[in-house]
Each structure stands twice: as structure tokens, then as C-alpha cells.
Amino acid sequence: MQQDKSGLSKVFDDNRALLQRFLAARTRDTALAEDLLQDVWIKITTGTQSGPIDNPLAYLYKMCEYTARDAHRSEVRKLARETLWSEAGSDFSAERSDHLTPEKITIERDQLKRALTELEKLPDKTREIFIDFRINQITQKEIARSQNISISAVEKHLQRAYRVIAKFRKNNDAGMD
Amino acid sequence: MATESHMNKNNALPDRIHEEAVRWILRQRDADMPDSEWAAFTEWLEVTPDHMTAYNDALEADEDLGVIGPALEQMHHDAADDDDGIPDNDNTPFNLMSRWPAFGAVAAMLLAVVIFWPGTQSPKYATFQTEYGEIREVAINSSVSMVMNGNTELALDRENATVQMLRGEATYRVESPKPGALRVEIDDLTIVDYGTVFNVVRDKTMLRVAVTEGAVMIDPEQEKILVSAGEQIDMQLKDLSLTRSTVSEDAVLAWQDQQLVFEDRPVKAVIRDIERNFGTKISVSNGLSNQKITGVISLANDEAMVINDVAAVLGGKAQKAETGWRIVD
The missing domain is CATH 2.60.120.1440 (Jelly Rolls)
Structure with missing residues (x-):
């Protein structure tokens, strides 16, 4: 455990420039990239890894990616809740249960249902492959083997599912704005 | 939706870019992506800011799919072919990272x-x-x-x-x-x-x-x-x-099945949970208390067995104390 930890921070030091470059490209914000890199460093020096890591540099890249995703999410949420609370008004302490309107929640539920309906229209095989990959976490390679098709064919099926949702989000946005 | 309107402002990007963005997500979801591919991913991101935008959009879609997927699976469960050795959940931190929960806007x-x-x-x-x-x-x-x-x-x-x-x-x-x-x-x-x-x-x-x-x-x-x-x-x-x-x-609801599930949790928090479930007091010597624990504890086992197991995981020994237990180096 101890060895892994010090090993990981050495790999971090040796590859700092690469990771920084990745985060800068990932966020397009050098100051943020520097902050995120610092966060990753703190995580590896205070956390514990159990078990050996096959590719420590890839592991560090992955930590950087997840840190960037988190930062992006917080940003998105911040925007979302600012909108939410400015719409809710400032008198929510007066009327406890009404300021977040049920209609909003219903709309989101409805969107989910409609997105589900869109995915339902996918061919059986595409749907099966998608579920295996995204929900059961089976790799593209394994799916290719069990379905007896090429890996690029598997990818095509998966791209289709992602396209359906991307399109749904896009139409939805256009409709609501 | 007001809460989503800021996300999809880049509908005009070519399909090719969206496909590439999705491909990077697929690769990351696959078996561990080697560092050489991460370097290639960096280069792809550096080509144009549009790539970052497309990638973030694809992530949103990916997260939505993570939410909708289980519902879709349920609807077709009978039709699904279930004999292909689906890997069980595996509580290593690495896998946890890949299973970080989805936060799609939906x-x-x-x-x-x-x-x-x-x-x-x-x-x-x-x-x-x-x-x-x-x-x-x-x-x-x-x-x-x-x-x-x-x-x-x-x-x-x-x-x-x-x-x-x-x-x-x-x-x-x-x-x-x-x-x-x-x-x-x-x-x-x-x-x-x-x-x-x-x-x-x-x-x-x-x-x-x-x-x-x-x-x-x-x-x-x-x-x-x-x-x-x-x-x-x-x-x-x-x-x-x-x-x-x-x-x-x-992990959150495991106690209802008489289990405690810990994922990279500090010793102190783990001990608190065990104390609450067994109604006992456990002290841990300083040398052992700064670790983190990943694992499952069955509350169906008796108290001594559970505490001995925990002590072993921490690298120490359990001793009966006047009021409860002591775990020492």
C-alpha cells in the first residue's frame, strides 16, 4: 500500500507536464488546469490504493479526467441552481413546499420517458449491445467476440445509441428555448 | 429547459466530431485505456476547442444513457440473453472510478x-x-x-x-x-x-x-x-x-440486508458504523487509525468475529476491553 502510494506520486512528478497538458486541453483553462492538477496530487498523496496499478500513468490520466468532469459538473450545477433559485424567488422560507414547482419535476420525468421511447426504437441488436456495454460494463472487444462481429461494428451500434440521445437533447433544447 | 439551455449550444458541429468524441468515451469505458491513448486523446483535444465542447456534450449524453439504460434493460429483460459471464461488481478503487455515478441533466x-x-x-x-x-x-x-x-x-x-x-x-x-x-x-x-x-x-x-x-x-x-x-x-x-x-x-442501503459495505472509507467512520450496529465501543490505536477500508462486513456474524476480521484487515489484533473492544498493533 505504502509503496504504491509513493510510486504513484513519483510517476506524478515525472509526468506532471503531460498531465498538465492534458488538463489544459481538456478544460481550455490553464488556471483551472493547474488547480485540478493540484487536486489530483492531493488525492494521490492522501488516498490509499489497494492493490497494484497496472499502468500508473494511465491511472493518473484517468484521475485527471474524473477531476475535470467533476469540475465541469459543478459548473453546470451552479448554473442550474442559480437559475432554479432565481426562478424560485426569495420567499421560500415563507411557503415551505411550493417554491420548487412540481411541474418542473414532472417535465423532467416526462423528458426521460420520451428519451426512453426514442431508445426503444433502436433495433434489438443495437439495444442489446448498448445495454451490455453501458449497463453491464462489458467491453467492446468482448461484445464483438460474443456477437461474432467486428469491434468497429460494435462501435457503430453504440454510436447509434449515443446519437439518439444527442439528437433528443438537441431537439429538446430547441423546443424548450 | 432552463437548466439545460447552456449545455447544447453547439449543434452545428460536424457529425464526425461528435462521433470522435463518443469514441473517446467508449474507449475510456472499455478496459483500461493505456497512457499512449491518453496522450492521443490530449492531442485530439488540442486540435480545436470544438473537440472539448463535443466531448462535454457526449459526456452529457453518456450520463443520460446511464440513467435511461437500466429502465431500457428492465423493459427488455425477458428477451435479454444472460449467459455471457457478466463481471460482478468489484470493489477496487479503480473500478469505483469507472462507476462514478451519472449526473446527467435529466x-x-x-x-x-x-x-x-x-x-x-x-x-x-x-x-x-x-x-x-x-x-x-x-x-x-x-x-x-x-x-x-x-x-x-x-x-x-x-x-x-x-x-x-x-x-x-x-x-x-x-x-x-x-x-x-x-x-x-x-x-x-x-x-x-x-x-x-x-x-x-x-x-x-x-x-x-x-x-x-x-x-x-x-x-x-x-x-x-x-x-x-x-x-x-x-x-x-x-x-x-x-x-x-x-x-x-x-453501500448506502446495505445495512438493511445486515451488511455494511465500505468503499475507501476512513477507519473512524467504519468503526462508528460497527459500533452503532453492535452497540459496542471500539478503540483503535493511533498507528492503525489512518487507513481506509474497502470491503463488506456481514452483521449476521457475531460481534467477536466481525471485530477480529476488521482488526486483521487493519493489520492489528482485537482485544476485549472493559467496555467493548480495543484494536491494537
């Missing part, structure tokens, strides 16, 4: 918003108390129920569907289309539910809230901290300072 708003704010009132309450090791399910009304863990004390006002949590742990389940079906009070903090499943633990000094569906808003007037499904916050009651972590639904 997901974040889907089921619930829970709100804390100061202020409380005191109508007529009935007290419910569980003994150590006792798990009790209580229906509050037709759409709200709770499951109390051992050594838990709370006061329930059925008429107003309000629970004052005095100590211990409980999971609340609300199946009501109407917001505000349940109120949980912890001192002068209030949690108002908008239809969700969440777990609350309160000690003398701290409060832990883990959300398994929907989202939680803490202190909407000031801090405005959003906690989404799959996240947990530990909050100090004295100054409301908090730390957040990710947690799986299995």
Missing part, C-alpha cells in the same frame, strides 16, 4: 430535490426507538415509509409527516408525486423531500446524508450545495462544515 432533476433550511416547529410526536441490532420498518403514511437501523431514536408526527431525528440512522422512501411529502428535522436543519430515497445518519456531532435517487440541496439560502444521487455528505453540526464523497446505492 438525472439531476429527475426525481427529487431535498432542501435544508433552519427553522422548526414542535407539534405532537410519538417516539420510536430501536435496540442495537434491531431493524424496523415503519410506514408513515400510504406513500412514505422509513427503515430504522439499530440504536436509532426518532420522533414521528404522522399527521404532518414530520420526523425529528435524535440519533442513529434511517432510510426514507417517498413515493409521492407531490413534493413536500416528508419532512426530516435534525436540530434546526430541515430536509424536505421531493420524492426520493435517501439515508440519514446522525451522531452527536455529525450528520451524514446519502442520496440514492435524485438530488439534494443543502442550505439553499447561502451555500447552495447540491448533492446528487450517488453522493454523500458528512456535515459537522456545530459549524455545518462538510466533506463530500461518492457512494453506491448498495
